[in-house]
Each structure stands twice: as C-alpha cells, then as structure tokens.
Amino acid sequence: MEGEQNEHDDGDATQDQGDNEERLLIDIDGEERVSGDGEEDKGEGNKLPNAQAIVTGDSGSVSSESSENERSRPPQVNCPEYIILCLDLSPETKSMSFQCKSVPDRSIFQLVQRSAGIFVKTKSKMNPHHQFSIMVLDDKASWYKHFTSDVEVICSTLNRLSPEDTILSQSQFDMCDLFEAIKENISLPEVEDILLPPPCVFRLILVYGRSLCMPKLSPEGKQILSSLLVSPYFFLDVLYVHELPSELNLCKEVYDYFCDMDEEEEGYILEVSRSTTRLFDHMAALLAHPLQRPKQRDTFYKLTPREETESIV
Numbered sequence: 001m002e003g004e005q006n007e008h009d010d011g012d013a014t015q016d017q018g019d020n021e022e023r024l025l026i027d028i029d030g031e032e033r034v035s036g037d038g039e040e041d042k043g044e045g046n047k048l049p050n051a052q053a054i055v056t057g058d059s060g061s062v063s064s065e066s067s068e069n070e071r072s073r074p075p076q077v078n079c080p081e082y083i084i085l086c087l088d089l090s091p092e093t094k095s096m097s098f099q100c101k102s103v104p105d106r107s108i109f110q111l112v113q114r115s116a117g118i119f120v121k122t123k124s125k126m127n128p129h130h131q132f133s134i135m136v137l138d139d140k141a142s143w144y145k146h147f148t149s150d151v152e153v154i155c156s157t158l159n160r161l162s163p164e165d166t167i168l169s170q171s172q173f174d175m176c177d178l179f180e181a182i183k184e185n186i187s188l189p190e191v192e193d194i195l196l197p198p199p200c201v202f203r204l205i206l207v208y209g210r211s212l213c214m215p216k217l218s219p220e221g222k223q224i225l226s227s228l229l230v231s232p233y234f235f236l237d238v239l240y241v242h243e244l245p246s247e248l249n250l251c252k253e254v255y256d257y258f259c260d261m262d263e264e265e266e267g268y269i270l271e272v273s274r275s276t277t278r279l280f281d282h283m284a285a286l287l288a289h290p291l292q293r294p295k296q297r298d299t300f301y302k303l304t305p306r307e308e309t310e311s312i313v
Contacts (some may be wrong), residue, residue: 031086031291040078073194077291077292079197080129081200082131082201085134085158086141086178087137088136088208089136089137089163089164092211095107096274097243115279116158117159119283119284120154122287132147132151133145134161136179137208141178143185152166170212173210173215174218175216183224199292200233201234204237205238206239212249213310215254229262238258239272239286240271242273265296266290268296285301
C-alpha cells in the first residue's frame with residue numbers, strides 16, 4: 001500500500017481534472033499488487049443479452065497462435081461491457097484528506113464522483129455500446145440504477161449521490177448483499193465455444209472508502225461470488241480509497257482481503273491514499289477492456305524513449 005508522496009504535482013493533476021472532463025490521465029504508475037505497507041430511467045429499455053442464448057460456430061474460424069492455457073481464454077475483442085459502478089457512501093468518504101491544491105475543499109467522495117463521471121464519458125467514447133449501472137454501499141449494498149448506455153443519465157445519477165451521515169455498522173461490512181444483488185440483476189452469457197467472441201462481458205468496479213471497517217463475506221456470499229467469477233465473462237475490479245495506513249486503522253487488512261478475493265488475478269485491485277493524481281490515474285487504468293488488458297502484475301504505464309537503432313515499424 002502506498003505510504004509515500006506521489007511524484008506527480010497535484011496542482012497539475014487538478015488542472016487536468018478541472019479543465020478537461022473528456023479525458024483521464026494516462027501516464028500511470030503501474031504497480032504489482034502488494035499486501036505490505038508501501039501501499040430513473042431512460043435507458044432501462046436497453047435489454048441485456050439473453051443468458052440462455054448459446055453462441056455457436058466453427059472454432060476454427062478464430063485464430064489461435066499461443067499456448068493451450070491462452071486458448072482456454074476468450075478472444076481479445078472489444079465486445080460491449082456491462083459495467084457496474086459501486087460507490088461507497090460511508091461517512092468516511094466525507095473526509096477532506098486528499099491533497100488537491102487548486103480546490104482543497106473537495107471531499108474524497110466528490111473526487112471519486114468526478115473521476116467516475118470522466119470514466120463513464122471516456123469509456124462510452126471508446127465504444128458507445130458499453131452500458132453502465134450504479135450500486136451504492138451504506139449499511140448494505142443496494143442496486144441503485146439499472147444498465148443504460150445513456151451517459152447523461154448515469155452522470156446525473158452519480159451527481160445526485162452523497163455520503164451518509166451515519167451507518168449502523170462501523171467495524172464490519174457484509175458484502176453478501178452486494179453479490180446477491182448482482183446475481184439477481186445480470187444474465188451472464190453462455191458461449192458454446194470459448195474461442196468465439198462473447199456477446200458481452202460484465203464487470204464490477206467496486207470503490208471502497210472505509211479505513212476502519214473490514215469487508216466480510218459469509219459462506220453464502222463466497223459461494224455467490226465464486227459462481228460469478230467462474231464465468232470467463234465476469235470481472236471484479238476494486239479501487240480502495242483510504243487514509244494513510246497506521247496502527248489506528250485497518251487499511252492493510254482491508255487491502256489484503258480484497259486481494260485474496262480475486263484468486264485468479266483476473267481483476268485489478270488498486271489502492272490510493274491522499275493523492276488526487278493517483279486516484280485519477282487509477283480510474284484511467286480501469287478504462288482498459290478486461291478481455292484486452294494484461295494481468296495487473298504485468299502492467300507497465302511508463303513511456304520510455306525509443307533507441308536510435310529501433311525501427312518505428
């Protein structure tokens with residue numbers, strides 16, 4: 001987890017953040033996951049693909065040039081994504097602890113809200129067939145807005161959200177409701193041959209903002225999560241927004257817990273503390289399509305100068 005000052009100038013990050021809502025920062029510091037201490041509805045008419053519809057065809061029609069392990073994965077296509085944005089409304093997200101020189105009076109939640117809005121607009125420009133839904137976390141997880149490709153509807157819904165003043169449980173958060181709601185509201189595609197492009201994929205982007213509250217999964221919740229993750233067309237990404245790790249909070253334990261949830265490392269588990277620049281960088285990293293991005297441990301976002309002997313082609 002991060003405990004050091006981000007190298008970027010937060011003033012520059014804020015200028016990017018305020019002057020241009022249509023792009024995200026792309027000079028991202030890619031990192032391996034660590035568990036240590038370094039770190040209602042205009043669109044509801046958009047129907048989901050029928051989970052019972054089986055896609056069939058000749059497996060030979062899709063080229064495969066790598067190992068057996070790679071051939072067991074879906075093809076790297078930019079198929080439509082159904083993205084579930086799950087935002088934490090806990091009182092902790094009211095904190096003003098993030099560094100933002102130009103607008104120092106913005107809370108964690110307001111920064112998350114803004115970065116999520118830019119994410120939705122940018123992702124929709126990449127593929128207008130992407131759809132978005134919204135879930136919220138307070139005392140429990142709730143399905144708040146169903147899938148729509150209407151960017152304005154999603155952004156206006158995001159802007160209406162605000163953190164709660166109090167929540168019932170300050171020490172633990174039961175995530176069973178989260179995955180139950182997802183299970184009830186999505187229909188995962190079934191494809192007869194995994195070498196064929198799927199009609200769509202689903203991705204949960206969970207933004208968790210509690211430094212003093214441990215997420216927990218009951219045996220029933222673990223079973224539901226496993227039933228989702230067993231599909232090659234469902235992905236779990238986590239952006240953990242927290243205070244500086246210390247003996248007075250549970251930041252390290254919370255981060256480790258999220259890392260353990262993704263046993264196959266198909267998702268991205270990102271974390272940020274008190275850095276506006278890093279928050280927006282991480283949201284930019286999540287723009288990548290889950291079928292086309294590398295595993296998180298293999299990411300590298302630094303631009304390096306080309307050697308004079310290297311060919312441009």
